[in-house]
Amino acid sequence: METTQRRQQPAPGALTAFARFVLFGGAVGLASSLAVAALATRIPWSLANALITTVSTLLATELHARFSFGAGARATWRQHAQSAGSAAAAFALTCMAILVLHQLVAAPGAMLEQIVYLSASALAGLARFAVLRLVVFARNRSQPAATDHTTQPVHTARPVHATVTQTATPAAPATLCRAA
Template structure:
């Protein structure tokens, strides 16, 4: 596969990943706002992270990477990337709360979504390169046989 096709294919996969991830993240963000009215923010973040991770893993495996169903191993590896993401988003919003105790909802969501975007880029790389990596292309065996037959015929 030539370089331009490879770049286009990965750019398309990243576009699908970003689009699906953004949609899931925005839904999770809305759920986070609603849930945080009734339960502590950290618990609401954990709950929305778990639910959105399962949904996003299914979508990314099937649509972004064309991998099919992720299976338990894929979900667990994806969950590990999201656990790290949860720590990053929690630290970002926790830092905001420490630095600006009276920060409004818009600033909180800006910090949360910005941290989530950075986590998303890192998550794409890990999922693409490790979790849902494409198998290495197999060398053609037929070519070697033909070459051997041509060699034998010439000899």
């Protein structure tokens, strides 16, 4: 009976991961904005926004797991939950930015609102990228990266028993503890 182990692809560098994050996240965001507008013609906007936000967050998490951060596999439920948490935090940040704007400026124009919203969104996006890369989709970085097959663990179908043969008399405990 053989056991097979799927080899993980090496994680992409930060710049590549960020470019993919922007590409996939931006595409999902653009599609989401169109979907909310279309769905809002049939149901209340807040419900349409909630539904599309949920679906788009799930989709974006899958894309980021498979492509942006190089996992090459589906996202786990834990990763979906963490990603949803970071998306909720990003949403809260953009809402707070607009709320603060409306507290500071009585009647901000559409251009100022967009500048504030897009700036907060960009800041939230950078923070979300860092959270996804360093926490949600982080790999075990405490182990050195394997460069060839000789450093990979060996998996066997049966346990291997080692036999130890003693060929010399062990040193006395006092000899082992003596300082040199």
